[in-house]
Structures are given as C-alpha cells and as structure tokens.
Amino acid sequence: MKNYFSSNFRLGVLGGGQLGKMLLTETQKFDIYTVILDGAADAPCAQICNEFHQGSLMDFDTVYNFGKKVDLLTIEIEHVNIESLLKLEAEGLEIYPQPSVLKTIQHKGRQKDFFVENNIPTSPHKRFATLEELKNNTLQFPFVWKSAQFGYDGTGVKIVKNENDLNQLADTDCIVENLIPFKNELAVIVARNKSGEIKTYPVVEMEFHPEANQVEYVICPARISESVALKAREVALKVAEAFEHIGLLAVELFQTENDEIIVNEVAPRTHNSGHYSIEASYTSQFEQHVRSILNLPLGDPESKVAGIMVNLVGDEGFSGNVVYENMENILKMDGVTPHIYGKKETRPFRKMGHVTIVNNNLAEARKTAEIVKNTIRVISK
Template identity: 50%
Template sequence: MAYHQDIKIGVLGGGQLGRMLLQSAIDFNLELHMLDPDAQAPCHQLASSFTQGALTDYDTVLSWGAPFDVITIEIENVNVEALRELERQGKKVYPQPDVIALIQDKRTQKQFYQERGIPTAPFILTENREDVAQHVGFLPAVHKLGREGYDGRGVQKIASKAEIHRAFDKPGLLEKLIRFEKEIAVIVARSSTGEVKAFPAVEMVFHPEHNLVEYLFAPARLQQHLSEKAEDIALKVAEELKIVGLLAVEMFVTPQGEILVNEVAPRPHNSGHQTIEANYSSQYEQHLRAILGLPLGDTACKIPSAMVNLLGEAGHSGPARYAGLEQVLELSGVHIHLYGKKITKPFRKMGHVTIVDTSLERLQEKARFVKDTLKVIA
C-alpha cells in the first residue's frame, strides 16, 4: 500500500510503547487511534483518539476497530478473534491475528520452534500439576503457564520434586533449566512487502550479586560470529512466522556458544528503547515503516548505548516524583524518557534512561550511576 498521511491507524494498547510509537508517527503525519483499558494510560492525552476499553473483549475490539485501515498492537494480550473478523472485513491487521495467537500461547510458541528447527531449550508440555509431577527426571526446570503469563508472572522455577507443589495447575510447559552466559535480544522487522532487517543484538547486564537485570547494553558484547548467529536465528523466526511488523526475539547464549530462543514478542520491545538515540532508525519508526509497506530503515548503531529501566521504588505508592533527575541530567549523553504515569507503585515501569557514549567503560559507569541515583518516589 502506498504511503498517504490520511491512512487511519488503530493501535491496541496505549502504554509507553504506544507513546514512543506516537512520537515517531508525528514525523510521518500519521494519526494513531488507541484503545486501552486504563483511562489514564500513557497515550490518553496524546493519541489522535483514545478509547477506554478492554483489549480482550471481542465486541469492544471489533467495534473500536471499524473505522481504521490498518490495525496494530503494542501489547499481545488482545482478542484475536475480533482481529480475525476485522481482517476478514478487509483491514490490514499487522501483526497478523494468527501470529499473535501462536505467540500468546507459550506452548504453541515452543512447538513452532521445534517444528521449524529453531534452537530452543528442551521442553515437555504439561496439562496440570499432576502432569508436572510425572516428570521429576526432567528437573530442574522452568515451569511456564501456556497463557496469560506476562511481565514475569506465570513463570516458576522448579528445582526438584520438593517444589512441585508450586507448579501451575493449568496447561503449561516444563522447560529445561539452561545455564547461560548472556541473555540477549534481537529485534527484527518484517515489512508487508516481505523485506526483513534485524537490529544488532543487545545484551542484558545482570547485577554481579543480585542476579537481576541492571541495564541493557547495545550492541551486545559478543564475538562477531555469535552476533551474526543470533541475528540469523531472529530473522529466521520472523520469516517462518511471516510476521508483518516488529518481532523481538529473546535468546540465551550458553557457555558452549549455543544460542537458544527463549521467547518472542510481536511488537516494539523494552530491549529496543535505546534505538531512538543510538541507531540509524528507531524500532518505533521501523514498526511504522513495516506495517505501511515502506522501505525498512538502516538498523546499524550510530554509537554504543546503555538503557536503564526506571521502576517505581519499593515502598512508594502515590503521585510520582523523580529524585536525582538533575544529577543524572548533568552526565553527558543521558536522555530521559518518562512515560506520563502520574501514580507510581513499587516496580511499575515509569520511564527509562538511555545513555550514549563512545567509551564502553564510561557507559557502564554512567549506567550504574543512573541506576543508583534516579529514583521514582511518592
């Protein structure tokens, strides 16, 4: 479809990913219309129209989607049947409803990798807790709910028989616990024209003691053949899915140099925020180019970067304040992105900070400083 600025685009979800998509859409004169269950969602004042409603409700999605030419998502927990009906009505729905459905269920996602020869950790499908108990020999493993496991929910480590009582009593899967050296992500775009491009791999940096992700580093510090392998795998997943739009592919790098797909998200992703400042094209612009059938942008890095998520401080709930903002803005190469959420809660994603620097050492120092200094409190 040829670009024209009067094309009507609907977006399911109006959170921070939608907000950054909106910022990019302004450059293309594109109006984005959004649906979100939260009346105060980050996009509520910025979208060309904002509708409050449940993304998982068939009738809501169907009637909301009626006026648009193209429909996309910024969150995958949406009503796929309504999207299928909108597609039948002739609308472009990108990513396609079938792709969203496959990804929504971690069981079908894993089976897909297996069928298509995409490397992933060994797994067993389980129907309920009793079923998990049948596979003691497979432990230690990560037990994952098939559906509705978002943002760390629906995932449970089961080290041994003694922990099986913690298993979910619903359809899920047991995945072999993988020792990994690095956790990386590659964001791929596939256009409605079939063109594909991968952003360089990025790396999650873990705190040396707490074993929590501290910040993200781009590009990933990997031997070149591993970076290339990771990009090839991510491209293969996107091509096998025939997705139109962005696909974020999270992967593990094992000590043996294997690369295993962990999971994917069919939308802009937390691991691509830094592309706004650090790459020739941002993931947000790339998503718009992909769903509009425009040529994909160059994904190369302009400059190395680190990205720190800004989470609500533990013990603080209420109207958000940003302590340490001025000290952080004194550093060269620091760029803050606040998400417009008035209320902070413990661990709520309130914003992120991107840092660009030509020196990897300084990047690390600055990332730690930002992490230690900037606090979202109430």
C-alpha cells in the first residue's frame, strides 16, 4: 500500500461543489492532501481544501495541467474534459473512475447502448442527433426525452405527452425512452476498488418533487420486500461489474409494476441518494469513495440506523443571499442533522443543502422528515 496518510501524496479532484466538500471531510479525517479544480472561485471546496485551483473542467489544457500536479485523479462531477483525461492516463496517471467509463456514462446515448450490449435490463430507447431527426421519427406518446449530455438534477429530462410538447424540447443530441409505469424509484450505490473488491449499499427509495423533478426524500432502507431488494442489489452489482469501474457507481433503478428491476441511469461518483450514509452507515459513501479509488479495503456499507434525506432547495420566489429560516426548530428534533453546502446565493430549486434524519425506527424517521421538510425554509433576505 502507498503511504497516503500525512504523506506527500497528492489527491486531485475535478469539481469543488457539495460532493467535493463532503469528500473533503473524509480526506481531512485521513489527512490526505487534496487539491481541487473548479470553475468558480467561491466553490464550496475553495477555502477548505489543501490547495485550490480555479479553471474550467471542460477545458483540455486546464484539466491536463491540473492532472500533471497530482498523483491520482478523481472526479465529483462527470462533466469534465475526457480527452485530457485519456492523455493523462496514457502518460501513466491513475484516474478513477477510469476515463473510458466516464466517457460512456457522460453521454446518455452511449450509456444506454452499453446497458443493451451488456444485457442489463433497461427501458427500450432510441438515439437522435438533433430535434429534427427526432421529429421525423414515428413516436409513441407518452415518452421520456433526455438530453444526451449535461443533464443534471432533472434538467435535460422531460416527459413528452403529445405533439405539442415536442416544441419545448431543446435541439440537441438526445435519447427517447419508453415511459415505463413503475411502483418505486430505487437506487443502489456500488463501490469497487482496483483489486476488484466490490460492495453494494442497501437499497434506497426515492421520492421526487413533482414540479422541480428533484429528489425530495431518500429513504434507507427502501420499504420493499427482501426479494426485490436483493434483485436490485444484484442488478446494480452486475452494472458495476460490466463497467469494471473503480470508485463509486450510483445505479438508479425502477421497480416496475411486475416487480422487475430495470436500470434508469448511472452516475460514476458519490450521489445525492447516498447522503443519508454520512449519519446512518458504518462507512459513508464519501469515505467509501476514498477507499475505493486508493485501492484500500472497502468499509462496511450496512446501516447503524434507518436514515432519511431531505434536500434543501431554494424556495420559489427567493433569489439572493440565503437565509435558512426555522433552523433552530429542526435542530430541536432528535436525530436531525442539516448539511449546508456553502452557496451564498439561493435561487428557486437550487440545491443548497440537505438534512438527514436518523432513527432506530424508520416510520419515526419518516414522520420527523416530513416535519423537517414543512418547517425549514430556504429563503433570502
């Protein structure tokens, strides 16, 4: 094993948002020197990493030069310049997840093709290079439209119900999927290290805000039968093995009305659906990411207690310097932990933080989560 702890080893991270910030908690715990690249001077990681570099994650030279300054490179966001990563990798830099995996995943068309090629259950899809091409095709309404690239937190995903809805779509490289009726949206995070050790987290259940298309509650463990849970973990494991990826893979799944498990999409990194793990799991997803990319033994992904995560998104009608109203009221409740990402400006539906609610009893946690959600407000003053 390399000496990562209080050593000269330099870990590079592309992206300095909230996922990077929560990763820093773990690299600080292990005293691993961490260098961050982000486009924004006021990125959540900027002040609290060992070394911060400002620059575009999509710029070849910027990413390449950053890679030359570190001993191992990882990401907290998949929208990064892949060509520079491929060159750095060819020159001997360890990069996890691997650039080839990132390249497949960052394009939803390639991602879906990969699932089909590897017999991973997923809803049928078609790829289109332009909106024009899509319109010239025979389409079965309703369907799901996804921008092939740069979609994030529900942007770039639309449900198209009729001809009229087509006019709202962006003219871009995209995929169209059958709309599959489902009982539950689930997710499983898989960790895999270079030695091939692989572990899955328990299945979580996701509930989305109906308008903003952002996750509202993430519930762990998912309230599903054990057989469905096992099937979900099995499918997620199969996806991770197919990619042979190193690092974390968050696998978003649907439980269909027939209790089939199909893959919606994957993210090659720590994920919103795993934030509950900071308080609830023996090993949080962020520590697990560090362990997996450094080829350390993986930690126990099981839970100490039930956990529910509520996203803190900017309230509608407020833009400007953020104020977390009624914070003292949620801090009064047992097992409630707010995480504030450090974005100074709120905007409607902007992800500003999250709150984790843990309890030995999941039903109790669910009750508290609802009170939390109805109490705290993310506004501006």
